[in-house]
Amino acid sequence: MSLLDLLTSLLFDHTIRTVALGTATLGIVSGVLGSFAVLRKQSLLGDALSHAALPGVAIAYMLTGSKSPAVLMLGAGAAGVLAILLLINITRQTRLKEDSVLGIVLSVFFGFGLLLLTFLQRNPDARQAGLNTFLFGQAATLLTRDVITMAIFGGLALLFVVVFWKEFKLLSFDREFGASLGLPMPRIDMLLTTLLVVAVVIGLQAVGVVLMSAMLVAPGAAARQWTNHLGRMTLLSALFGALAGVAGALLSSLGTGLSTGPVIVLCISVIVLFSLVMAPNRGLLWNYLRQWRNRRRLRTEAVLENIYLMSSQHDDPSHPHAITALEAVSGAGNVRRSLEELQRRGLAVPYDGNKWALTAEGVRAAQTRLQPAQKDEK
């Protein structure tokens, strides 16, 4: 299938379009809320919340007997909020570190959910408990109705983010300042975390528990590399999330038996990797280039100083020296390249093939560079 065919199917194939719309919605919502989670060092909270949702789903089904997505989502959300309250309070009241409490909440809630679910079905075999959907999601079975539900919940969450933008920004960067302004920071924290629960609940149906955590971390982590501006980061994160969602939906429609969730996660992981390497200013490649350039500059300056110091032994600042002598003094590094660089800047000239000398301008440059150092020696 060519790229064109893929795009055609995105536009005209109803199933693929629905799935792509759903995963894109998920990508946008989790991208926006995930950027806050990444900035606030709560990247693993999404992981804990998505696992913690299971008993909520089971209890919602037990109470209502209904399997409609909205009911189960409410149950999942309630369990998520309970998990957060436990998490915050246990971390605050005991000496346990946050990661321990995260691990306990994640695994115990999940175990309890598993217990309830298998108990409800009178079948202790966990593999048949219909958990597959919960674990890996079933993006391929998304219906228009589901996408609309996701869009409504997600839209509401995004609306909250827009309304409380300033407060959330304060919370992420300078909580104490917010508190000193008289803002109820704990309540704002709770609101933002509840919105994170909403994002998790929306995503469960599409990508499942295990991969939901990636959807909350990866877009934000990728977007962070490109900008230092919260607004731009959030928009970019939403864009990355949506892109991964659509790409994952399309790619998984190609192969048989490819579940959408893992493909989406791989897509967003590729975006992260690309951002880590290529992003200007922060990216690894950029960093490497900068380091290389700095090292070359320092080396060139060291060579300049060395020729000057050696020549000043001869009463003639422009006394030429052999490259081998310079190499012995300057140590490691390509001395010839540094000399050529100096020549380009008009500070040094080659002399008799393998010898080099400073120009008058080079002498002046070396003197200005060495002056403060010599003063120190006195």
Place this chain on the structure above:
Amino acid sequence: MSSAQIEIQLIGIVVAAACALPGVFLVLRGMAMMSDAISHTVLLGIVLGFLITGDLESPWLLFGAAAMGLLTVSLTELLNRTRLVKQDAAIGLVFPALFSIAVILISRFARGVHLDTDAVLLGELAFAPFDRLMLFGALLPRSLVVMSIILVINLLFILALYKELKLATFDAGLAAALGFSPALIHYGLMGMVSITAVGAFDAVGSILVVAFMVAPAAAAYLLTDKLERMLLYSVGLGALGAVGGYWMAHLMDANIAGSMATVIGLLFLLCLLFAPERGLLATAARRQRQRWEFAQTMLTIHLLHHEGTPEAEIENRLDHLHDHLRWEPAFAQGVVQRADERGLVRLENGSLHLTEAGRGLATTMLTEKR
């Protein structure tokens, strides 16, 4: 009890003990979530091992899985060291990606083989007694043999490196200064977590491995300040959770591993509430006591300050404490009553007088502050 029941409980106990040992160090070192990451990514090791050997029973699968656990740790650290993302984000980026690769590989290349992802995530203890292995002339459950070996390895590792582990956990700087390699200890520990996770998920599934590793250790951390005791308590709590969980699952006719995790969670909750010194109730009671004691001290100092001065008539009255110390009348009443019981003050017609003991307390508090 049938022999299968006994075997399942035995497996549960051995899994709990094997997990609790490395779990203690994870909890103390603040790396509990690493167990979550590792227990997921070992799946990739198993899939790759299977694709290479073509044999699901091959012991190489275990090695592949343990190696993948270590790879997860080093990838996380590599990412963290770039300083482009923080530690928690690094974990959250690495393990879903590796796990996704595993899931896709299974669905592409290993379909129809008995290697389904839910089995890895959830495990099934009820079937464990059916998978048997010939050893020393006896037909033993495979999980029991594997987990016992892993338990012994963990025990030996901890016994051999006890001092180093202890030092590196509580004072990493000193450990490094004394010449113990923190990296070696770190990777040794992570290797232990990896092989334990690999062995355990067969029985309880990768998500509940986290419960077995973290919850008993965290509960033990609330009970004691001694590392030896913490190790013992967490093994004990884990084993208790395993046996209790088995019987709860038996009564409810529900999933055994889920039930074990639930009981372990309940045990944690009990410790959280009732631990003698660090429990929530003990902490609340201590705070309450300190609040009253502080108020009584305040009262004696207030009385001493005005004692023998002309204002004493007005200041040293029960109904004046509200204005002066901003105490609610009921609270002031409580403070005075307690101070009276301790013999610090006397109340006569609404006016308060210090006893000798009360004057002594106030004076010591005032001089101590200086």
